[in-house]
Amino acid sequence: xxxxxxxxxxxxxxxxxxxxxxxxxxxxxxxxxxxxxxxxxxxxxxxxxxxxxxxxxxxxxxxxxxxxxxxxxxxxxxxxxxxxxxxxxxxxxxxxxxxxxxxxxxxxxxxxxxxxxxxxxxxxxxxxxxxxxxxxxxxxxxxxxxxxxxxxxxxxxxxxxxx
Ligand code: FE
Ligand code: FE
Ligand code: MG
Numbered sequence: 001x002x003x004x005x006x007x008x009x010x011x012x013x014x015x016x017x018x019x020x021x022x023x024x025x026x027x028x029x030x031x032x033x034x035x036x037x038x039x040x041x042x043x044x045x046x047x048x049x050x051x052x053x054x055x056x057x058x059x060x061x062x063x064x065x066x067x068x069x070x071x072x073x074x075x076x077x078x079x080x081x082x083x084x085x086x087x088x089x090x091x092x093x094x095x096x097x098x099x100x101x102x103x104x105x106x107x108x109x110x111x112x113x114x115x116x117x118x119x120x121x122x123x124x125x126x127x128x129x130x131x132x133x134x135x136x137x138x139x140x141x142x143x144x145x146x147x148x149x150x151x152x153x154x155x156x157x158x159x160x161x162x163x
Contacts, residue, residue: 006075012129017076019122020067020133024079025088026118027064030111031057036096037108043101044161049154053108056147063140070136090118105155112148119144 006013034057038050068078079088086093091114094107119141126134 005073009074009130013074013076016126016130016133017071017074019125020071020074020076021079021084022088022090023118023122024064024067024071025085026091026115027060027067028079028082028085029089029091029093030115031060031064033093033096033111034060034108037104040096040099041101041104042099044158045154046101049101049105052150052154053104056108056150059143059147063143066136066140070133074133091115101158102155105151105158109148109151109155112144112151115144116141116148 009016034053038053038057041049041053043049071078079085091111094111096104096107098104119137122137123134123141126137
């Protein structure tokens with residue numbers, strides 16, 4: 001990012017960078033939670049659930065990529081040590097220690113709901129001061145809303161199946 005671009009953000013840039021790095025920690029943990037979940041999950045509709053979890057894992061990784069690109073554009077340093085993930089995360093990590101399909105789906109629904117509130121807050125914070133970051137967050141938020149809806153849809157299907 002050039003001089004003029006940064007000038008637009010003024011003294012808000014450090015704050016935005018902090019929020020972006022916190023979100024980056026969330027995305028990596030979400031990626032790993034989905035990815036591990038897809039490996040261990042057992043129960044009805046296992047194949048379909050596995051596919052959905054892997055798809056979401058890949059989306060979270062893409063979100064991490066989008067955030068890092070913006071952090072670098074703003075002249076910041078993305079988290080370079082995974083130890084920082086736990087220190088900076090908003091939503092934490094919910095280990096899929098119980099492989100039951102409902103447990104895993106509900107853990108990830110909770111994670112998506114946390115992500116949706118984090119990104120909604122980020123939208124409010126960037127709206128007036130950083131329209132480019134704002135656009136990136138809109139794109140990510142759209143995916144997180146879709147993730148939540150997809151997982152809730154699978155839970156509904158499962159419930160109908162086992163009625
Ligand atoms: Fe994400
Ligand atoms: Fe998501
Ligand atoms: Mg999906």
